[in-house]
Amino acid sequence: MSTARNSHTRLLTAAATSALAVLSLTAFSNGPDVRSEGAATNAAATVSAAASASPGAGSSHHDAKQALAGSQPAMNTHATKALAASGNGRAGTGSKGAVTCQGSNSKTVAAPLNRPVNHMLLTVTNTGSRTCYLYNYPAVRFGEAQSVPPAIEASRPQAVVTLKPGESGYASVNLSATDGSGSHGRTEKSLAVYFLGPSGKESVGTAAHPALPAKGVYIDDSLKVTYWQQSMDDAVQW
Numbered sequence: 571m572s573t574a575r576n577s578h579t580r581l582l583t584a585a586a587t588s589a590l591a592v593l594s595l596t597a598f599s600n601g602p603d604v605r606s607e608g609a610a611t612n613a614a615a616t617v618s619a620a621a622s623a624s625p626g627a628g629s630s631h632h633d634a635k636q637a638l639a640g641s642q643p644a645m646n647t648h649a650t651k652a653l654a655a656s657g658n659g660r661a662g663t664g665s666k667g668a669v670t671c672q673g674s675n676s677k678t679v680a681a682p683l684n685r686p687v688n689h690m691l692l693t694v695t696n697t698g699s700r701t702c703y704l705y706n707y708p709a710v711r712f713g714e715a716q717s718v719p720p721a722i723e724a725s726r727p728q729a730v731v732t733l734k735p736g737e738s739g740y741a742s743v744n745l746s747a748t749d750g751s752g753s754h755g756r757t758e759k760s761l762a763v764y765f766l767g768p769s770g771k772e773s774v775g776t777a778a779h780p781a782l783p784a785k786g787v788y789i790d791d792s793l794k795v796t797y798w799q800q801s802m803d804d805a806v807q808w
Contacts, residue, residue, distance in 0.1 A: 671702035671733060672765040672775025680761055680780035682787060683742075683806065690743040690787065691806060692763065692780070694798075696733040704731040704739045704798035706766040709773055712758035712789055719743075725796035725808045732800075740805035741796045745789045752790030759786035 669675065675698035683689045692710075696702050707721040722744075731739040746752050761782055764773040799805040 668701040668703060668732075669698070670765065670767060670774050671696060671704045671739070673763075673778040674776045675700070675702055676733075676778070678763050678778035678780045680743075680763075680782060682745075682783060686742075686806060688744065688746045688748050688788075689806065690745055691802070692741045692743065693738050693802075694733070694740070694778075695738040696735050699735055701732060701734050703768075704733065704765070705768050706770040707795050707797040708741050708743075709764040709766055710743060710795060711762045711764070712787075712793075713756075713760055718764075719793040719795055722794055722796050722808050725799070725804075727797055727799060727804070731798040740799045740802045742805045742808060743796075744792065744794045744808070745787055747790060747792040752792035755788060755790040757786040757788050758782070759784075761787075 671694060675696065677695045677697050679693045679695075681691050681693070683691055692708055694704060707725075709718045711718065733739050746755060759782055761780055763778040763780065765775060765777070766772070767774040796805055796808045
């Protein structure tokens with residue numbers, strides 16, 4: 571009888587020990603892993619927001635790639651793969667990896683406007699298979715000009731213009747002073763539009779060469795451009 575009681579006691583003790591071990595493992599598993607998953611989810615959301623708002627909310631020198639690079643250390647492998655698969659970052663491939671808009675992946679049209687007077691509207695349409703970014707402002711060159719006209723700083727948008735395939739972005743060109751005060755007035759019949767990169771210090775890719783009216787356009791030294799805009803209305807108000 572004593573031997574049977576001792577055996578029963580040892581079985582109960584072993585069962586209790588096993589139950590405690592299972593509970594301990596369960597608590598450990600749910601604790602750190604749940605917190606880690608939460609941090610990864612938050613990091614992915616932060617990077618996704620940075621990629622969609624960037625590159626450059628409030629600054630034309632901001633790059634979506636830099637935003638991703640700065641946030642990735644907080645992400646685990648699964649979050650990184652999910653972000654790339656969703657196409658929210660520039661790590662994606664094919665049509666999911668955003669690029670800079672330029673002459674080879676877009677079509678540029680230049681159209682003189684009746685109002686505002688002495689203005690021309692530039693329309694850039696994404697003809698590629700990837701989303702593209704219109705950084706900064708168009709670097710335009712009429713004829714054989716050796717310098718690029720300045721941009722109207724007040725027209726800088728809050729975020730970089732983002733074009734999905736088939737979408738268009740806009741900028742306007744103030745061709746000449748409306749009161750005739752501009753100097754070195756002349757008529758030009760050719761135009762090249764260069765696309766700037768994130769830093770705004772260099773052109774990227776190939777230039778566009780939109781056609782001008784057969785009679786040309788009149789410009790003077792007051793020539794200036796707006797930053798790229800997401801809507802036509804925003805472009806023509808300057």
